[in-house]
Amino acid sequence: MTKGLVNRILPFSSVDGPGNRTAIFLQGCNFNCSYCHNPETISLCCNCGACVLECHYNALTTENSKVIWNKRLCKSCDKCLQVCKRNSSPKAIYMTVDEVISEVNKFRVFISGITVSGGECTLQAEFLVELFREAKKLGLTCFIDTNGSIPLWKNKALIDIMDMAMVDLKSYNPLEHKGLTGMDNNVIIENIKHLSKLNKLYEVRTVIVPEVLDNEYNVDMTSKLIASLNPDIRYKIIKYRPIGVRTYMIKSYTPSDKVMSNLRSLAVKNGCRNITLI
Ligand code: SF4
Numbered sequence: 326m327t328k329g330l331v332n333r334i335l336p337f338s339s340v341d342g343p344g345n346r347t348a349i350f351l352q353g354c355n356f357n358c359s360y361c362h363n364p365e366t367i368s369l370c371c372n373c374g375a376c377v378l379e380c381h382y383n384a385l386t387t388e389n390s391k392v393i394w395n396k397r398l399c400k401s402c403d404k405c406l407q408v409c410k411r412n413s414s415p416k417a418i419y420m421t422v423d424e425v426i427s428e429v430n431k432f433r434v435f436i437s438g439i440t441v442s443g444g445e446c447t448l449q450a451e452f453l454v455e456l457f458r459e460a461k462k463l464g465l466t467c468f469i470d471t472n473g474s475i476p477l478w479k480n481k482a483l484i485d486i487m488d489m490a491m492v493d494l495k496s497y498n499p500l501e502h503k504g505l506t507g508m509d510n511n512v513i514i515e516n517i518k519h520l521s522k523l524n525k526l527y528e529v530r531t532v533i534v535p536e537v538l539d540n541e542y543n544v545d546m547t548s549k550l551i552a553s554l555n556p557d558i559r560y561k562i563i564k565y566r567p568i569g570v571r572t573y574m575i576k577s578y579t580p581s582d583k584v585m586s587n588l589r590s591l592a593v594k595n596g597c598r599n600i601t602l603i
C-alpha cells in the first residue's frame with residue numbers, strides 16, 4: 326500500500342475548508358516561498374542528525390543512519406525545527422492510508438471532512454487518491470489545499486475522487502511569481518480555470534505582503550479572474566504575518582486593516598461576491 330510522508334495531523338480546523346475538518350499536512354514542497362509560515366514542511370530530512378543533539382528530551386535518536394522520532398517522549402518544544410537548516414522536520418513520518426484513516430476516525434463524529442495540505446500535497450497524488458477513497462467510505466468530504474503547480478487536469482483519478490480545492494495564487498505577475506517560487510503562474514491559472522469548470526474550486530487565496538509583492542495588481546487581476554469564472558467562488562485575502570516565517574529571508578510587515586479593506590473594495594468592484602479577509 327502507498328505510504329504518505331506526513332508532517333502532522335491537526336484533529337480540528339475551521340480554517341481549512343467548510344465546517345470542522347481534520348487537516349493533514351504532508352511533508353515536501355516544490356516551492357520555497359520567503360513568506361512561508363510552515364517552512365519545516367518544505368524539504369525532506371537528510372538524516373544529518375543535527376537536531377538529535379538539540380533535543381533535551383531524548384525524543385530523537387539515530388538508528389542505522391536514520392533519525393527516529395519518539396512521539397511519546399516529544400514535548401513539542403520545536404527546538405528541532407529551529408535548528409534544522411534544511412527546512413525539514415524529524416517528526417515527519419511515513420504512514421499508510423489505514424494509519425491515517427485510523428487517526429481521522431478518532432475525530433469522525435466531530436468533523437465533516439478532511440483537508441490535505443502541506444508542503445504541497447499533490448506531489449503525493451497517489452497517496453491522496455487512496456486516502457480519499459477510504460475517507461469517502463466514512464462519509465467525509467475530501468479537500469486539497471494546493472499551490473496549484475502540478476497540472477491537475479492530467480490526474481483524472483485525483484480530480485474525480487476529491488471534492489474541492491483551495492488554490493494559492495501567489496502573484497498574478499508571472500515574473501513576480503517566478504521570483505517568489507521559481508516557476509511562473511501559467512499552470513496555477515490553468516488549474517484554477519479547470520477546477521472552476523468542474524465546480525471543484527472552493528477558494529482562491531492571495532497573501533498581501535507589503536513592499537515585497539505588487540499587492541494591488543495581484544488582487545485586481547485575481548479578483549477579475551474569479552469574477553469571470555464564478556463570482557461566488559470564495560476569494561480569501563490574507564494578511565502577511567511574520568509568525569513562523571524565516572524573517573531573515575523577507576523584509577515586510579503586516580498590512581493595516583485599512584489596506585485590507587481597500588483591497589476588498591477593489592475585489593467587490595471587480596465583481597467578486599464572496600470575499601474573506603483574514
Ligand atoms: S530534521 Fe533537519 S536537522 Fe534533523 S536530521 Fe533531518 S535534516 Fe538534519
Ligand code: SF4
Nearest residue numbers: 380399400402403405
Ligand atoms: S519538538 Fe520533540 S523532538 Fe523536537 S526537540 Fe522538542 S522534544 Fe525533541
